[in-house]
Structures are given as structure tokens and as C-alpha cells.
Amino acid sequence: MHSRTSDSAVRAPLRESASDGLKIVIVGGFGVGKTTMVQSVSEIRPLSTEETMTQAGIGIDDASFVQHKTTTTVAFDFGRISLDEQMxxxxFGAPGQERFWFLWDRLFSGTLGAVVLVDTNRLADSWYALDRLEHHGTPFIVARNNFTEPQHSLEEVREALDLPPEVPVIDCDARKRDSCKTVLVTLARYLYSLSATSAVESTA
Known part of the structure; x- marks a missing residue:
């Protein structure tokens, strides 16, 4: 996975006055880039529960598309980013392997929204994430992670995942901080639009 670069040492310190925290979960298949995204965008040194992959995972974890991968998340990744002085x-990056999916429901507790990170080579790996988010009623956007050359257009991704037209589907590179920030801003705007729509409907 991507290692943190030296720019983390010069990022602005967190504001001690921040009083409101919003919980966001990053989900997706095994090796899709969730840990990399948390590492890229976090203002603090991320808490990571990555462990070295061993022979025990052979036949259980399909690593055929991520042969370079040597570690894997066994609980969750945690990072933090300031939106403004108060927010x-x-x-939280969720583990991707099926044997750790039992942790997802707890991670979703109190979650404002989610980013579903997808690899166009393995779109089917996203189905479980979408199913659990819909089960919990958690709003989400989909981000196509371009570690490699995309195999499908964004519209093809939308169609393959059977997504409603209002759900944002965007490009990203989980290795790049600005790209990850754009993903989070897109999610925040989507959540705001849902909140505004709900407020209008409640007063109608």
C-alpha cells in the first residue's frame, strides 16, 4: 500500500477548538485502497491495524489482482481531517476481506455517510458494501480508484452497480491527498443536499 510522504510533516496542525465531529466510513473490496486513502488524507498519523499477509490467507483471500499487496487490515484504519474551526x-477504513465483515455493522453505527471505493477490475467486490449500507440506510457515494487504467467508464460503473441517478460516482486516486479531499467534499455536499431535501419535505 501507499506509504505516507514527507508532506505530512508540514500539514497544518489540528485546531484545538474543533467541537463537532462527523463519522465517515470508507468501504470496499479487498485491496481496493481504503487504507491508502485514510493515510493520504488524514491530518494525524493514522491508526492502522494492518498485519503482514501470511500463508493462512491462501485460498481465503483472493489476492490475484493485488499481487504486490503484503499487508492487510484486520480491524479498521482511523484518521481525521478538519473541515473548519468547528468541524x-x-x-474509518473498513477491512475488505470477507472473514472480517462481521466488524462492519459496528463501524457503521453513528456513521453520517460512506465512501464506497471500487476497482473496475473487481466491481463485484463492492456488492457487499452496498448491501450493508443500504441495510443501515447510510448515504454513500462511489469513488472509482484509479490505481490502474480503468476498465469501465463511470456510467458503466453506475449501471453495473445498479446505482440511483442521484448517487455521485466520481474518479479518485487514493494515493493523492487532493484527490481524496475531493472525494470527501463530494460526499459532504451530497449529504447536505439530502439534508436540505429532507428539511423541505418535512415542512411541505
């Missing part, structure tokens, strides 16, 4: 996002 911060708490980022």
Missing part, C-alpha cells in the same frame, strides 16, 4: 471528519 472535523473522523475517517
Amino acid at each position: 472535523v471528519l473522523y475517517l
Whole structure:
């Protein structure tokens, strides 16, 4: 996975006055880039529960598309980013392997929204994430992570995942901080639009 670069040492310190925290979960299939995204965008040194992959995972975890991968998340990743002086996002990266999916429901507790990170080579790996988010009624956007050359257009991704037209589907590179920030801003705007729509409907 992507290692943190030296720019983390010069990022602005967190504001001690921040009082409101919003919980965001990043989900997706095994090796899709969730840990990398948390590492890229977090203002603090991320808490990571990555462990070295061993022979025990052979036949259980399909690593055929991520042969370079040597570690894997066994609980969750945690990071934090400030939106303004009063608002911060708490980022939780969920483990991708099926044997750790039992942790997801707890991670979703109290979550404002989610980013579903997808690899166009393995779109089917996203179905479980979408199913659990819909089960919990958690709003989400989809981000196509371009570690490699995309195999499908964004519209093809939308169609393959059977997404409603209002759900944002965007490009990203989980290795790049600005790209990850754009993903989070897109999610925040989507959540705001849902909130505004709900407020209008409640007063109608």
C-alpha cells in the first residue's frame, strides 16, 4: 500500500477548538485502497491495524489482482481531517476481506455517510458494501480508484452497480491527498443536499 510522504510533516496542525465531529466510513473490496486513502488524507498519523499477509490467507483471500499487496487490515484504519474551526471528519477504513465483515455493522453505527471505493477490475467486490449500507440506510457515494487504467467508464460503473441517478460516482486516486479531499467534499455536499431535501419535505 501507499506509504505516507514527507508532506505530512508540514500539514497544518489540528485546531484545538474543533467541537463537532462527523463519522465517515470508507468501504470496499479487498485491496481496493481504503487504507491508502485514510493515510493520504488524514491530518494525524493514522491508526492502522494492518498485519503482514501470511500463508493462512491462501485460498481465503483472493489476492490475484493485488499481487504486490503484503499487508492487510484486520480491524479498521482511523484518521481525521478538519473541515473548519468547528468541524472535523473522523475517517474509518473498513477491512475488505470477507472473514472480517462481521466488524462492519459496528463501524457503521453513528456513521453520517460512506465512501464506497471500487476497482473496475473487481466491481463485484463492492456488492457487499452496498448491501450493508443500504441495510443501515447510510448515504454513500462511489469513488472509482484509479490505481490502474480503468476498465469501465463511470456510467458503466453506475449501471453495473445498479446505482440511483442521484448517487455521485466520481474518479479518485487514493494515493493523492487532493484527490481524496475531493472525494470527501463530494460526499459532504451530497449529504447536505439530502439534508436540505429532507428539511423541505418535512415542512411541505
